[in-house]
Amino acid sequence: MSDATVPARKRQPSGRRPASDRVRLRRLPERGHYDRATIDAIVDAAVVGHVGYVVDGQPFVTPTAVWRHGDRLYWHGSTASRMLRATKDGVPVCVTMTHLDGLVLARSGFDHSLNYRSVMVLGRAREVEGDEQRLAALRDFVEHLFPGRWDELRPPTRRELRATTVLWIDLDEASAKIRVGPPKDPEEDRSWPVWAGVVPVRSAAGTPEPDAHLPAGIPLPAYLRGDALTGAARKASRPHPQRGGAP
Numbered sequence: 001m002s003d004a005t006v007p008a009r010k011r012q013p014s015g016r017r018p019a020s021d022r023v024r025l026r027r028l029p030e031r032g033h034y035d036r037a038t039i040d041a042i043v044d045a046a047v048v049g050h051v052g053y054v055v056d057g058q059p060f061v062t063p064t065a066v067w068r069h070g071d072r073l074y075w076h077g078s079t080a081s082r083m084l085r086a087t088k089d090g091v092p093v094c095v096t097m098t099h100l101d102g103l104v105l106a107r108s109g110f111d112h113s114l115n116y117r118s119v120m121v122l123g124r125a126r127e128v129e130g131d132e133q134r135l136a137a138l139r140d141f142v143e144h145l146f147p148g149r150w151d152e153l154r155p156p157t158r159r160e161l162r163a164t165t166v167l168w169i170d171l172d173e174a175s176a177k178i179r180v181g182p183p184k185d186p187e188e189d190r191s192w193p194v195w196a197g198v199v200p201v202r203s204a205a206g207t208p209e210p211d212a213h214l215p216a217g218i219p220l221p222a223y224l225r226g227d228a229l230t231g232a233a234r235k236a237s238r239p240h241p242q243r244g245g246a247p
């Protein structure tokens with residue numbers, strides 16, 4: 001998909017300057033954002049990220065659950081996970097999070113596109129050390145998805161905590177890229193007799209399905225009712241705050 005038709009004069013970066021040259025958008029830089037408010041909004045709306053790293057010269061990109069606390073982006077998993085074992089000792093990683101907001105249908109195949117919000121973070125992964133610190137990070141993970149749920153849960157055992165690796169990366173070297181709006185057909189294509197426009201895409205949680213072993217009398221928690229249904233899914237469906245709404 002291409003957006004080569006964006007006029008060069010519009011290609012100005014917005015937001016503050018990139019933290020480093022390697023996170024500076026070259027391609028369509030007017031879609032770049034480097035301010036933490038924009039980056040945090042995209043990260044906080046994400047449930048899944050992709051962690052990229054290299055083992056023995058072979059790149060791997062592993063999808064995994066992610067969450068933010070302050071200036072750090074976290075992910076976790078079994079101590080047996082190759083991804084976690086390979087990246088925990090200060091290994092360089094690249095983590096991305098993407099939200100698809102729309103399918104953009106142009107008059108030519110060349111100008112078809114997608115509306116999206118994405119973040120790319122570069123840095124070195126570090127391990128959360130100590131049971132208390134791991135516990136706090138896991139609490140953040142659950143609370144990110146379901147605000148108020150952690151205190152209702154059976155507390156983790158020491159064995160569970162020891163079987164879990166939690167990693168983090170600083171969010172200080174990151175970029176956001178956002179595309180919004182209609183197709184960018186060149187003027188001479190606009191009269192071509194084919195439908196063109198945007199099909200909005202939304203991420204939405206469905207109706208909760210109770211577990212077969214749920215004892216009678218346990219009500220649906222407030223964080224799963226109506227509009228409160230999963231904090232992350234709710235945030236994911238919000239339009240971008242600075243642009244007044246991806247379609």
Ligand SMILES: Cc1cc2nc3c(=O)[nH]c(=O)nc-3n(C[C@H](O)[C@H](O)[C@H](O)COP(=O)(O)OP(=O)(O)OC[C@H]3O[C@@H](n4cnc5c(N)ncnc54)[C@H](O)[C@@H]3O)c2cc1C
Pocket residue numbers: 001002022023024025026027028098099100114116117118119120174175176177
């Ligand atoms: C859902 C989705 C679909 C896309 N589809 C296409 C497609 O079909 N074809 C295509 O060419 N491109 C597509 N893109 C854009 C793509 O992610 C790249 O931005 C683009 O290919 C340019 O890559 P580059 O390496 O030349 O970028 P450069 O501008 O050279 O990258 C330099 C730096 O800019 C930042 N950056 C680049 N891209 C992103 C990004 N997406 N999010 C956050 N930071 C970024 C990074 O820090 C990177 O290190 C899509 C993006 C998304 C989110």
